[in-house]
């Protein structure tokens with residue numbers, strides 16, 4: 001299966017929402033820093049509880065729903081192609097069986113558009129990347145999402 005990819009549009013400063021798989025708190029990361037090819041990100045730390053996991057575990061519900069939609073649509077397309085081909089070849093042959101095939105419909109979810117939020121980003125003194133923390137937690141108990149140090 002080919003890789004499915006889609007763009008998530010960040011807010012006006014390029015921040016995208018992530019959700020911690022452990023405490024389900026949301027935070028935002030800068031899309032350009034998160035998707036930096038020179039400095040690839042594999043694991044993320046939750047800025048609230050400090051636990052770490054593979055970055056794919058931090059996708060927000062919205063992004064996960066979008067990914068499921070894309071996977072579903074890909075499958076629908078493949079099924080439609082396969083059945084369409086089958087129907088055409090059956091119908092071309094001179095047999096008595098005719099096949100009609102009604103293509104499956106694709107899902108059309110809404111695009112993900114980030115809303116601007118008022119929180120200021122924290123800059124990590126270790127990696128200089130930014131984490132936007134949404135729930136106004138004191139700076140003393142927040143962690144850098146990239147390297148897990150206290151910011």
Ligand SMILES: [Zn+2]
Pocket residue numbers: 020021022023024025046047048049050051
């Ligand atoms: Zn957490």
Ligand SMILES: [Zn+2]
Pocket residue numbers: 124125126127128129144145146147148149
């Ligand atoms: Zn850092």
